[in-house]
Amino acid sequence: MGSTRWNDLDPRLQRAIVFGAGLEFGLKIAALIDLASRPREEVRGEKAAWAAAITLVNAAGLVPIVYFLRGRVGRTRPS
Template sequence: MAKTKWDDLSDRKRLLIIVSGVLEGALKVVALVDLARRPAAEVRGSKVPWAIAITLTNSLGVVPITYFVYGRQKPTAT
């Protein structure tokens, strides 16, 4: 099977790849900034594994979204 080169892709496929990459990158940055600023008591689990998973996993945004949905806890009332 021959590898498809960038020049062989249609303009629509190129745009989809670029937009997907930008969206995933933006989600990762926002998730990492939130993780860094959030107190450890408001994160389910340790912050280090979340940071590693968010940074190193190429997931089409699944890991950052999982962090936002599952990994954060609501602040406790003081």
């Protein structure tokens, strides 16, 4: 089984990979910023565990999405 080099990929596939990686990176950054600014009482579970999962688990943006949907207790609106 041979290995495929980046330059051998179809340009559309290259763009899709770059887009997906950028989307995952953006979700991780947004989740980490939200987690850092949110009080402990508004997070389900340990903030350190969420931060580790968001940072280390590479699951196509799934962990940040789970954090936004299930990891936060209350939604505070800025005054």
